[in-house]
Amino acid sequence: MKAWFPGWFFPLIVLFSIVTVWLRLEVVDTSYAISKTEATIRTLEEERKRSELKLSSLRSPKRLEALAKGKFNLRQPNADQVVHLK
Amino acid sequence: MNVRNRFTTILCVVGFLSAGIFARAAYVQLVGDPRLDRMARRQFNSRLLVRPERGGIADRNGEPLAINTGVLSLAANPSKIKKPKAIARLLSKAIGVSESKFASRLADKKEFIWIKRHLTDSEIQRLEKWKIKDHDGVIEDGLILVKESRRVYPHGDSASHVLGSVNLDSEGIEGMELWGESHLQGKVVSITAIKDALGRPAFIDASAARSEENGLPIQLTLDTQLQYAVEQELRAAVEAHGAKGGSVIVMDASNGEILALANEPHFNPNIPGAPQANRRNRAITDGYEPGSTLKPIVVASALARGMKISDRIHGELGSIVIQGKRISEAEAHERFEWLTLGKMIQVSSNVVAAKLALKLGPDVLLNSLKTFGFGSKTQISFPGEISGILPPRKRMQPLTTANIGFGHGLLVTPLQMVRAYAAFANGGYLVQPTLLKSPQVLKGRGAPSIRSIFSPKIADEVSSALEGVVSVEGTGRKAAVDGYRIAGKTGTAQVVDPDTGKYSKNKYIASFVGYLVGTQKRLVFFTSVVEPRGVYYAGETAAPLFKRVVQAAVHRLSIPPTESVGLPEPARRANPPLSLQERVERATVSQAVPMKEQIFQEVERVVLEPITGELSQGESSIWKMPDLKGMTAVEALAVFGGRPVEVEIRGTGLVVLQNPPPGQQLREGDKVSLRMKDSP
Numbered sequence: 001m002k003a004w005f006p007g008w009f010f011p012l013i014v015l016f017s018i019v020t021v022w023l024r025l026e027v028v029d030t031s032y033a034i035s036k037t038e039a040t041i042r043t044l045e046e047e048r049k050r051s052e053l054k055l056s057s058l059r060s061p062k063r064l065e066a067l068a069k070g071k072f073n074l075r076q077p078n079a080d081q082v083v084h085l086k
Numbered sequence: 087m088n089v090r091n092r093f094t095t096i097l098c099v100v101g102f103l104s105a106g107i108f109a110r111a112a113y114v115q116l117v118g119d120p121r122l123d124r125m126a127r128r129q130f131n132s133r134l135l136v137r138p139e140r141g142g143i144a145d146r147n148g149e150p151l152a153i154n155t156g157v158l159s160l161a162a163n164p165s166k167i168k169k170p171k172a173i174a175r176l177l178s179k180a181i182g183v184s185e186s187k188f189a190s191r192l193a194d195k196k197e198f199i200w201i202k203r204h205l206t207d208s209e210i211q212r213l214e215k216w217k218i219k220d221h222d223g224v225i226e227d228g229l230i231l232v233k234e235s236r237r238v239y240p241h242g243d244s245a246s247h248v249l250g251s252v253n254l255d256s257e258g259i260e261g262m263e264l265w266g267e268s269h270l271q272g273k274v275v276s277i278t279a280i281k282d283a284l285g286r287p288a289f290i291d292a293s294a295a296r297s298e299e300n301g302l303p304i305q306l307t308l309d310t311q312l313q314y315a316v317e318q319e320l321r322a323a324v325e326a327h328g329a330k331g332g333s334v335i336v337m338d339a340s341n342g343e344i345l346a347l348a349n350e351p352h353f354n355p356n357i358p359g360a361p362q363a364n365r366r367n368r369a370i371t372d373g374y375e376p377g378s379t380l381k382p383i384v385v386a387s388a389l390a391r392g393m394k395i396s397d398r399i400h401g402e403l404g405s406i407v408i409q410g411k412r413i414s415e416a417e418a419h420e421r422f423e424w425l426t427l428g429k430m431i432q433v434s435s436n437v438v439a440a441k442l443a444l445k446l447g448p449d450v451l452l453n454s455l456k457t458f459g460f461g462s463k464t465q466i467s468f469p470g471e472i473s474g475i476l477p478p479r480k481r482m483q484p485l486t487t488a489n490i491g492f493g494h495g496l497l498v499t500p501l502q503m504v505r506a507y508a509a510f511a512n513g514g515y516l517v518q519p520t521l522l523k524s525p526q527v528l529k530g531r532g533a534p535s536i537r538s539i540f541s542p543k544i545a546d547e548v549s550s551a552l553e554g555v556v557s558v559e560g561t562g563r564k565a566a567v568d569g570y571r572i573a574g575k576t577g578t579a580q581v582v583d584p585d586t587g588k589y590s591k592n593k594y595i596a597s598f599v600g601y602l603v604g605t606q607k608r609l610v611f612f613t614s615v616v617e618p619r620g621v622y623y624a625g626e627t628a629a630p631l632f633k634r635v636v637q638a639a640v641h642r643l644s645i646p647p648t649e650s651v652g653l654p655e656p657a658r659r660a661n662p663p664l665s666l667q668e669r670v671e672r673a674t675v676s677q678a679v680p681m682k683e684q685i686f687q688e689v690e691r692v693v694l695e696p697i698t699g700e701l702s703q704g705e706s707s708i709w710k711m712p713d714l715k716g717m718t719a720v721e722a723l724a725v726f727g728g729r730p731v732e733v734e735i736r737g738t739g740l741v742v743l744q745n746p747p748p749g750q751q752l753r754e755g756d757k758v759s760l761r762m763k764d765s766p
Contacts, residue, residue, distance in 0.1 A: 049154060049156065050155060050156075052153060053155055056150050056153070056241070060240060060242070061241075061244070062314060078738065079569060080738065
């Protein structure tokens with residue numbers, strides 16, 4: 001028995017097994033971490049889209065005109081009040 | 087059998103079974119079994135469809151007009167719902183559809199059904215209220231919340247006829263959304279993922295996922311600011327005249343780019359279910375009889391065949407009979423005698439136009455109209471464009487030919503008309519209208535066709551005649567814009583009554599087509615008011631709309647005035663007095679460029695002369711006060727050219743009083759008062 005299996009054989013097998021299992025677990029963990037990060041990216045991307053939509057709505061001519069007329073009491077200029085730049 | 091034998095037998099059986107299982111396991115592991123292999127793959131692998139993001143649509147300045155945003159939809163797997171009746175009752179309360187309808191749908195044996203696509207915020211709140219879903223997104227067994235993408239149009243109804251709309255699956259169903267579908271939708275890819283014990287995708291084929299291609303963006307030629315202004319003016323005009331609808335097109339005559347395109351009635355693509363009539367882009371997909379706006383085209387055809395703009399045709403004192411039908415002028419009092427072709431355009435004589443068409447003959451007339459692009463699509467790259475209708479040659483009886491002379495008996499689109507007039511504005515070139523500015527979309531389509539259809543001399547002659555239309559004596563005087571040379575033509579055409587098949591006596595389409603003359607940017611405009619009530623003449627309906635659209639365009643695109651057309655301006659509202667400093671500051675803030683010199687260089691005529699030898703103490707200067715009488719406010723301000731004097735302006739119009747008077751000394755920091763008054 002001794003001649004077939006040297007003393008270091010079983011500890012080596014155990015070590016390989018542990019390393020293999022550990023690597024497998026690491027791969028699974030990393031995959032979940034990647035999935036989580038991708039979800040965060042998607043969330044942030046969604047947030048960016050919402051912000052773009054909000055920005056676009058905020059600077060829409062319709063809103064700006066309503067603000068200018070309602071809040072600041074402005075009106076469209078007469079022709080002679082417009083200065084054209086070259 | 088004694089106990090020992092029994093034990094031996096059992097041991098043998100167990101040993102054989104174990105050996106069999108071991109042998110099978112070794113076989114499966116070492117040799118493999120395709121059937122088991124497939125079963126394992128089915129159990130652990132799943133296919134995911136990765137939907138690409140739809141490309142956005144932006145205006146010419148990059149302002150987003152159509153973008154995507156995330157939205158939740160509710161689906162169900164009826165086979166996994168334990169209490170379908172209770173769930174149906176709760177869903178009915180949350181979503182507002184009848185309980186029986188939900189109950190019948192949940193009784194389906196399908197694995198996936200949609201409950202409600204694109205949930206609103208209030209519906210999500212009600213789902214939480216009725217405990218169907220909690221704040222963390224955990225949902226009742228058998229129900230599924232699906233994240234989807236929804237198309238949003240941040241400017242609401244603005245440019246809606248051009249943009250079109252999409253369905254629930256974000257597929258274009260009309261407008262540019264439909265035309266650009268292949269470009270916008272991107273490429274859907276199917277990728278493999280390995281599921282974990284809970285069925286969540288754990289390992290995704292990253293290289294396959296990378297092959298997903300999002301839709302490409304499309305940039306339009308529209309200018310959002312101008313588009314909005316044009317829409318406001320059109321709506322106001324349609325409302326003021328109690329009209330059925332109307333259209334406006336603003337096009338760059340040099341390259342065919344559409345800067346604004348508006349129609350009434352309108353719709354909001356964010357709200358589904360608008361009537362089809364509101365969604366039609368009438369400027370491209372509907373035809374109309376152009377009426378008198380066709381006359382300049384007939385004249386241009388005559389000029390191209392050797393006639394002169396000064397050639398005269400008799401007006402038959404207001405009416406002429408052709409094939410038993412009487413052709414009359416629009417007004418009974420118009421009893422014209424000899425009219426030149428130019429004057430015919432100015433006064434819009436139907437009789438002279440009819441006689442001119444007869445003189446040209448049906449072949450020449452039809453060929454000319456085809457040369458101007460009538461009777462065929464403009465190829466603007468927009469779904470549903472129509473080609474209009476020209477009568478076939480065999481039906482060109484003298485009466486038909488005469489009718490075409492003044493724009494009846496044929497069908498054109500507003501887009502075709504604006505393109506035809508662009509040729510007058512750009513020196514005789516027929517441009518291809520376009521709504522697309524994206525190089526990616528245009529790639530491979532070749533350069534847009536631009537071809538010369540008549541000489542610049544003809545364009546100039548017709549332009550001069552069209553400027554006459556906007557003069558005091560012309561039919562389109564209400565289209566005149568102070569400070570700008572305008573060339574254009576009114577057109578009032580009767581509408582065929584669908585019930586009788588004859589021209590209606592009280593339904594008209596009033597239109598005005600025209601352009602700016604002498605400006606660097608060559609813009610051409612089309613305005614129409616469909617079936618106005620009361621006063622229906624284009625000169626009273628479409629022409630004032632044209633004026634307001636031109637004003638909006640020149641202000642927003644900063645097109646400097648060319649010259650005064652000499653028409654009395656309507657009374658202006660009083661201006662609050664502004665100092666020079668305030669004016670410069672306001673302009674600087676609004677334009678964000680250093681511009682004192684720029685403002686004043688352009689209109690400077692009278693110079694503020696320093697008084698020789700009288701340089702003051704320190705840095706202050708002394709000038710001789712010039713005579714500013716008769717100047718506009720802008721011209722008067724230009725005289726001071728940003729020098730440190732305070733200018734106070736009261737009233738509007740031209741300078742009638744000034745203090746200090748001409749010739750007196752003007753020192754740095756002095757106050758100059760100008761009293762303005764509208765010219766009579």
